[in-house]
Amino acid sequence: MAEDNKPRLGRGLAALLGDAAEESGASERGRGQRRVPIEFLRPNPRNPRKSFDESDLTDLTDSIRERGVLQPILVRPVPNVSDAFEIIAGERRWRAAQRAGVHDVPVVVIEATDRDALEIAIVENVQRSDLNPLEEAVGYDRLMTDFGHTQLDLSKIIGKSRSHIANTLRLLKLPDTAKAMLADGRISAGHARALLAVQDPDGVAQRIVEQGLTVRDVERLGQPVADQGVKQPKVTAEKDADTRALEKTLGDILGMIVQIKHRGESGEVLIRYQDLEQLESLCHRLQS
Amino acid sequence: MAEDNKPRLGRGLAALLGDAAEESGASERGRGQRRVPIEFLRPNPRNPRKSFDESDLTDLTDSIRERGVLQPILVRPVPNVSDAFEIIAGERRWRAAQRAGVHDVPVVVIEATDRDALEIAIVENVQRSDLNPLEEAVGYDRLMTDFGHTQLDLSKIIGKSRSHIANTLRLLKLPDTAKAMLADGRISAGHARALLAVQDPDGVAQRIVEQGLTVRDVERLGQPVADQGVKQPKVTAEKDADTRALEKTLGDILGMIVQIKHRGESGEVLIRYQDLEQLESLCHRLQS
DNA sequence: ACTGGGATGTTTCACGTGAAACATCCCAGC
DNA sequence: GCTGGGATGTTTCACGTGAAACATCCCAGT
16 A cells, blocks of 8 residues: 555655646646636645645735736546536645636646545645644644555655654644644744643643743653652753752862752763863762 | 845845746836847856756756746846846746747846845845855855945844854855865755864865764864864764773762763763762762 | 564654854944 | 954854654564
């Protein structure tokens, strides 16, 4: 199955969904370009793409008003419905054309099966750079649920690691607030992922924004030691007075910079030496 | 000067050089679209863009063969030469159109002054995502040398930090081999920058590729201690036997993980403790 | 029931990037 | 000559990303 799909998801098919859509459609699927009333077109109900950049859409709308739709929309006939086509690629153009009040639009009709069309649309879509991580995850989920792809398949098709696919999918499990913040860019994918291990993801998501928590901060909040229900300080930003005093004491004694990074019960002591004599002195103390 | 330029380098002017080139050109500069023989066009001799992605160009060439040039090329008349236009934006289209054997191409002629046209072209160009760091640097240098911009001006126009501008410019000082490797993507901008502080940048550039040196590796090679002329080991990848033995000895004595990162004469000792008792024990030894 | 292999779940951190911080230069004004 | 402010040069490293490494689950075969 996956092996069967892969040759069809190479360079040529990426082009099908890009600038060369008309070319490939015309030569490979045979129906050529024509114009149809815009109301004949309907969006693919399962297209994961839900958000469209407003400013891009405005620009495109203006451009279409001036010049019309230059690049045809890739569609297929809706089964058992006359005068109806489902958009495979070009939904953004369709939306902008509607805004521009265009009556007819150029389309290329292809004879894709349901599965082909959808698969192509989703693969193309997940690779757009303006996709948010949740949209990407929905695409991956669709490819797996509806087309039986494994994570490993997708990693090969898309060119990312299997764990990247898995981690992106996991983001779908976040509670709604955190997901909204991820979708609108207030928190990063790395932050969101780290929230999965936290007890109160929505609450910590707020703190990310308000207090500027880093990904490392959130990861540490999600570590098993967090299960003790103790109020967790922002351990990277607030070193307690005791730790600071100890750093100073040891630093003064040793004549070297000492840093203590405490995490729950454990941590690290880091000592910087300037020359081999200091290293020797330090080893001596440690071995006594 | 910079203040004067900035309003003209906003959203509208970015659009001038993008998909909406025709629209803005037509409404703001008045000359509208027309077709001219392709041989009338000549590239901007000072356009920093020298390399064009082969695969993109092939796709675009095929597309143009099928449909012609859909988006006009932004040009201005060449002074004192009849039937000649200088390309302000769209050189890639022009190149592809030539390959496709197209006779006429659509252009929008604008009445930009020399300075306007060039400035616009360079600003637009440095913001392309497919530009290599050296091309970016050439663009910045031009904007500073030819238009009197400061690094701070550019940082505001382009939306990057002033130090990013400065660091990118410095890449131009690299010797030829290193520059070639940067240009073709064998080494990263971060690697290349770190090479500036190294005695033998070209030699170390080779090592980056052959031995997989990281940016941190190269930075350390470039530190003043490197001036001692000693053959520098790859300190992050090859911990000498003595250091390893010392780590083990101390680790065994302390019952904790000990790591020693040695750099020239100096370095760091890092000790990981699992609980407060270990920390206390460690402090005791250090204070004795 | 056990084992092995494939698939998925999760954690952790090395990496290059971008910019803060620091250093130095240049020039005008006093 | 000194000072202050602006401009440029340089180093260093915190950051989020992407993936290695590890953990766990599932299913088929013996």
